[in-house]
């Protein structure tokens with residue numbers, strides 16, 4: 274199938290906006306993506322025509338809302354090729370998915386002196402929940418180091434695994450460097466040591482197909498809003514044998530089977546981990562976003578964004594004097610972090626904004642990675658399925674213009 278980016282763009286009304294009188298060039302997709310009409314319309318339609326609380330109602334609307342919510346779980350299952358819908362827990366997003374796991378896994382599995390392995394390029398949301406759990410349990414955080422090029426050092430990783438290691442937590446794709454980590458290999462090695470693995474899929478799921486059974490990870494977290502879906506919804510995937518054993522994270526309605534003041538029993542999977550009214554509007558809209566993505570074809574999306582990334586990296590490197598791009602040349606996803614000479618990232622970002630170009634600046638919630646690179650922050654352009662080569666041209670010309678001002 275031919276990928277027609279211009280017709281794709283028509284599905285996203287916001288892309289027609291002008292910013293300071295210039296066409297919007299939205300290159301902050303790593304932070305959040307824009308929403309296609311079908312996603313927004315699904316939310317409006319459900320609020321207007323279906324809305325009722327799920328799971329507990331005998332009445333028509335409640336059952337219809339429940340059917341939509343549970344059909345969405347099946348859509349997510351298919352999207353990541355999990356074995357069962359019991360392995361799909363709806364959360365508020367990647368951050369909540371990881372906090373859930375850090376609490377529940379910590380309660381069951383971690384004791385004083387145990388070790389949790391994370392990588393040098395994690396987002397704060399895959400560091401801080403583990404630090405908090407380690408502090409509670411007297412456990413220790415170990416870090417997989419990386420090369421100056423931004424690739425994990427697998428030889429050092431292997432040395433970190435020992436009898437005290439309880440879990441390995443690693444991002445699939447770095448939100449700063451764009452590095453696509455060899456997670457399949459990381460998982461294989463961890464399993465050889467009897468250690469389970471959590472993969473942070475916040476930055477992989479929007480860009481290429483993921484397959485839980487092929488990866489064989491034990492846990493996987495991602496966010497709806499980075500996937501062209503709504504805010505406030507995300508997923509924690511966990512192998513059923515793990516989720517069965519782990520204790521619940523929050524208590525309340527939905528997650529119980531029976532409650533008495535003497536004894537409360539917990540609901541079956543996945544409801545054991547879904548206390549309270551779920552965001553059933555968002556789960557339905559997330560399924561619409563997934564349908565939209567799979568309709569375009571994840572392979573087409575991947576090829577399109579890889580073309581943009583290569584094109585941008587080449588032009589930036591060749592045409593901008595003093596350009597420093599962070600991250601590896603190979604296995605580089607649709608995120609480009611850069612600095613030009615000694616121009617402050619905030620100045621670059623602010624001036625690009627005046628040209629209608631939206632990029633992100635700062636530490637990108639990865640301060641330890643910034644320390645490792647010896648910098649305070651970067652400018653980050655991140656691509657989505659609706660970006661074009663013309664927008665890359667606008668970015669490169671914009672960077673050149675700003676560079677001339679300094």
Ligand code: PLP
Nearest residue numbers: 366367368396398448475476496
């Ligand atoms: N992990 C990575 C790699 C991210 O890029 C992000 C968001 O930028 C997160 C986790 C956190 O996602 P959320 O804020 O949707 O929970």
